[in-house]
Amino acid sequence: MKKYTYTEKKDTRSGFGAGLHEAGKKNENVVALCADLVGSLKMDAFIKDFPERFTQVGIAEANMIGIAAGMTIGGKIPFTGTFANFSTGRVYDQIRQSVAYSNKNVKICASHAGLTLGEDGATHQILEDIGLMKMLPGMVVINPCDYNQTKAATMAIAEYEGPVYLRFGRPVIPVFTDPDQKFEIGKAWMVNEGTDVTIIATGHMVWKAIEAGEKLAELGIDAEIINIHTIKPLDDEAILKSVKKTGCVVTCEEHNKFGGLGESVARLLTTELPTPQEFVATNDTFGESGTPDQLMSKYGLDAVNIVEAVQKVIGRKK
Amino acid sequence: MKHTIKELEDIASQIRRDIVRMVHGCQSGHPGASLGCADFFTALYFEVLNHKTDFTMEGAGEDLFFLSNGHISPVWYSTLAHAGYFDKSELATFRKLDSRLQGHPTTHEHLPGIRIASGSLGQGLSVAIGAALAKKLNGDKSLIFALLGDGELQEGQNWEAAMFAPFNKVDHLIASVDYNGQQIDGPTSKVLALDDLQAKFEAFGWHVINTDGNDMKAIVEGLHYAKTLTGKGKPILNLMSTQMGAGVDYMMGTHKWHGTAPNDEQLAAALAQLPETLGDY
Numbered sequence A: 001m002k003k004y005t006y007t008e009k010k011d012t013r014s015g016f017g018a019g020l021h022e023a024g025k026k027n028e029n030v031v032a033l034c035a036d037l038v039g040s041l042k043m044d045a046f047i048k049d050f051p052e053r054f055t056q057v058g059i060a061e062a063n064m065i066g067i068a069a070g071m072t073i074g075g076k077i078p079f080t081g082t083f084a085n086f087s088t089g090r091v092y093d094q095i096r097q098s099v100a101y102s103n104k105n106v107k108i109c110a111s112h113a114g115l116t117l118g119e120d121g122a123t124h125q126i127l128e129d130i131g132l133m134k135m136l137p138g139m140v141v142i143n144p145c146d147y148n149q150t151k152a153a154t155m156a157i158a159e160y161e162g163p164v165y166l167r168f169g170r171p172v173i174p175v176f177t178d179p180d181q182k183f184e185i186g187k188a189w190m191v192n193e194g195t196d197v198t199i200i201a202t203g204h205m206v207w208k209a210i211e212a213g214e215k216l217a218e219l220g221i222d223a224e225i226i227n228i229h230t231i232k233p234l235d236d237e238a239i240l241k242s243v244k245k246t247g248c249v250v251t252c253e254e255h256n257k258f259g260g261l262g263e264s265v266a267r268l269l270t271t272e273l274p275t276p277q278e279f280v281a282t283n284d285t286f287g288e289s290g291t292p293d294q295l296m297s298k299y300g301l302d303a304v305n306i307v308e309a310v311q312k313v314i315g316r317k318k
Numbered sequence B: 001m002k003h004t005i006k007e008l009e010d011i012a013s014q015i016r017r018d019i020v021r022m023v024h025g026c027q028s029g030h031p032g033a034s035l036g037c038a039d040f041f042t043a044l045y046f047e048v049l050n051h052k053t054d055f056t057m058e059g060a061g062e063d064l065f066f067l068s069n070g071h072i073s074p075v076w077y078s079t080l081a082h083a084g085y086f087d088k089s090e091l092a093t094f095r096k097l098d099s100r101l102q103g104h105p106t107t108h109e110h111l112p113g114i115r116i117a118s119g120s121l122g123q124g125l126s127v128a129i130g131a132a133l134a135k136k137l138n139g140d141k142s143l144i145f146a147l148l149g150d151g152e153l154q155e156g157q158n159w160e161a162a163m164f165a166p167f168n169k170v171d172h173l174i175a176s177v178d179y180n181g182q183q184i185d186g187p188t189s190k191v192l193a194l195d196d197l198q199a200k201f202e203a204f205g206w207h208v209i210n211t212d213g214n215d216m217k218a219i220v221e222g223l224h225y226a227k228t229l230t231g232k233g234k235p236i237l238n239l240m241s242t243q244m245g246a247g248v249d250y251m252m253g254t255h256k257w258h259g260t261a262p263n264d265e266q267l268a269a270a271l272a273q274l275p276e277t278l279g280d281y
């Protein structure tokens, strides 16, 4: 197992804030909008340097999506910022009609996704957003795994033409990817090469997959770990290549197993290469209040759950 | 009056203590507007609302209350506990794992007193209108009360509801606005000004009254007066001016305490200003 270490922990939303600031410096068409959550979205640096390119819309997310769609018509590249729940479910038809169907260059940037939002509880913890967004034709869906990857992804989507959903989170987690990485939309990152099982992870679950990989190595299991940061378009080639070698797969996401990354992988494999698969994901449930760590453990999203899923799926190999 | 103004003020003081202790206990949550609305909740549950504490979802024959700005759950939970809906010891579980006292109110955990989830802003007025329509269909003459945040009024759904209620003569509905002039990113006047709310609601066909939400006598009288206006063809809007953080000097008059928990020292300073009247949980 390749060794991954970290010297600091940071939140992925801060990676977004830093990436937005950089994108703003590079391209004067980059504009930002926020619905009364500037601090939570870490937009302060952008606002400080480009006040005239920032729009505070108030607590009015539907209006924000519509305004963003309109701004693209004048050649702007709008980044909207609010919590993941209010970025997706709250404004689904506005996104569907004015952004996705109209193919507008809006970047929907969503913080506090998943259970790790913590104490605010289920009203704010969306576990359905990947599904909602990946179902929209033409929508790119990205869920980066740490501060550096989120920063790089934010800069990359500014250069991509078309609607994007960028999902990130609230808690501080290890920073373990390269600070100077080039982010390629739709291209999987090989975290660790192995032969016994393919672990496919996205977002906050990537570090947990690495922890699981270390535990598995102690048990004599050689896990291949792939980071799928772009859930749509999915890197079919990387997944098929790995699964051909290992013969079984575990998908890991901080999301409902209905409609998430796991189902995208299952769809690919059923049509191309039927393979035993286990899902580490929430199981058709809402979340609740608690600390992020407590919730990840209660809802089965820890490294131990990945280890168990791997043992199970290896047992299912013919 | 069921209580003297002094008795009501004592209840509000205990509720304020509970709020800061609850938010401190989990180091998260929203003390600012919870404190600002403590007098309103006390007046409503201990003086105005015709309600039973042996809770049923339907609440037939009872007045019902809906909280649209669900983030001020601490003030509601403490009020419900002191009113007898559940034991006040449960307040210690606020925002903790496996609690019925979720960060935002929920029916999912079956906490007595809660009839709908809120937290995602801007949805409560529609729900209150729906409950009011159902009461009318059931021949139930009871009233529906709702509370909305002022920043929350930036959500467009409120204005769909504001248009619907007068047109459909939903006249047994008393909606109050927590008019504290603050939201997360700053004063409402700087984020997206509400300007003349009274004129806006009147133009939609509401009967608007103004009250001081941090003066117990004024809020009790205002809500009683609002009741006399029901049944006259118009919904009633109570524009209730409050101070965010009311009762804790260092939290007052700023958005900074919208959603920040006090540390140990700040907790002590807050509690020193709030007499313990009914016993801490």
Ligand SMILES: Cc1ncc(C[n+]2csc(CCOP(=O)(O)OP(=O)(O)O)c2C)c(N)n1
Residues within 6 Å of the ligand: A035, A036, A037, A059, A061, A086, A090, B030, B032, B033, B069, B071, B119, B120, B121, B122, B148, B149, B150, B151, B152, B153, B178, B180, B182, B183, B184, B244, B258
């Ligand atoms: C739909 C939605 N958007 C954003 C939020 C995040 N949020 C929670 S409270 C709040 C500010 C609410 O302002 P106001 O209604 O004035 O309440 P106060 O600040 O007085 O507590 C925001 C933006 C939310 N809960 N729901």
